[in-house]
Amino acid sequence: MSTTTLPLFPLHCVLFPGGRLDLRLFEPRYLDMLSRCMREGSGFGVCLIKEGREAGAPALPYDVGTVVEISDWQAGEDGVLAITVLGHRRFRILSRQVERDRLLRAEVALLEETPAAPVPPPLLTALRDLWENAFPAGDTTDSDWPAHDATLLLARLADWTPLDAAQKQYLLQLNDPMVRLERLVGMWRARQDDGGV
Template sequence: MNTAVQVVDLPLFPLGTVLFPDGVLPLKLFEARYLDMAARCMRTNTPFGVCLIQEGGEVGNPAVPYEVGAVARIVGWDMSEPGLLFITTRGGERFRVLERHIQSDRLQSARVVLLDEPPVQPVPEALLDVLPLLEAIVEDAGEEMFPQPHRFDDATWVGYRLAEILPIPVKARQRLLELDDSVLRLEIIYSYLEQHKLLGGLE
């Protein structure tokens, strides 16, 4: 684990969804502030930050985001329709917002601290029943949604992948993102899957 605190400045994109590290998030951009942001990120090969909206909406006045989000890096784009930019992003490090600013074009920017992940550890034996379900989902969805590498031996990666696909309220997804304990995240997910009788496979 990296013990050095990393503080960086990022443009923010508050959304009605949660991005997890290594997750794939396609976006359709049409507001000038976000078109400009994406163009700048692609030109300079720099990321932006995605945070779940706590108050407000995706369009119009700047929304109030949750403090914990994830870095988003643009890995693909298409502008086949005038005025619309379709981008594909890949989740990077989690971060916590320290300061947030609203620019004249209503784009938000923030100074954030990047959050360390725990050392790689395997899925605990008591929670191994989650793996067949995730493996089946990954195989069915394909690499467009779950690009390589697939780290089924990493409790953090497994927890993030399950957290992003569970049919749960977005605020619950946000709480799973905020957890620093990978095993605790998996235990919560395991309890949900067990309660809804999903551990034997997809219904």
């Protein structure tokens, strides 16, 4: 397990490795962070907020988050920068500090990911059944269901399922992608049993 230092962007959402997220940056600390990341060809960390808000004083994040890479950006005339980031790998915060510009920076341990593994047919069937029950008119293609890679499938489903941020954070903290998918099935079934999607 290797360690590195990352600037952090605490948010009210969870991003998984393989997932995609669109962000709008307007605070000087995050605009400066993005400028440094682009200049250095580096990424930053996205983590769910445990306490606090996205804007203003630095928020307290959960300890496990996702390293992201910037895949696209566009500057608006209003000074807002729209970016798209892709989740790369998970990390665990070892220590953190608030810099002078109120940017949160952390020393993190990069967590090992299980190599891409196909989703077992019974688990894939359970996930498809839940999907069809929740979205009967859902229009998906096989490319939406990357059955060859449990980590990528979880990232796709996490974007679509109605789980709350705390449930998604719980899944992110699990090390085994198959266990993550199995727990997702359990959470989703419980939600449907309670009358939810």
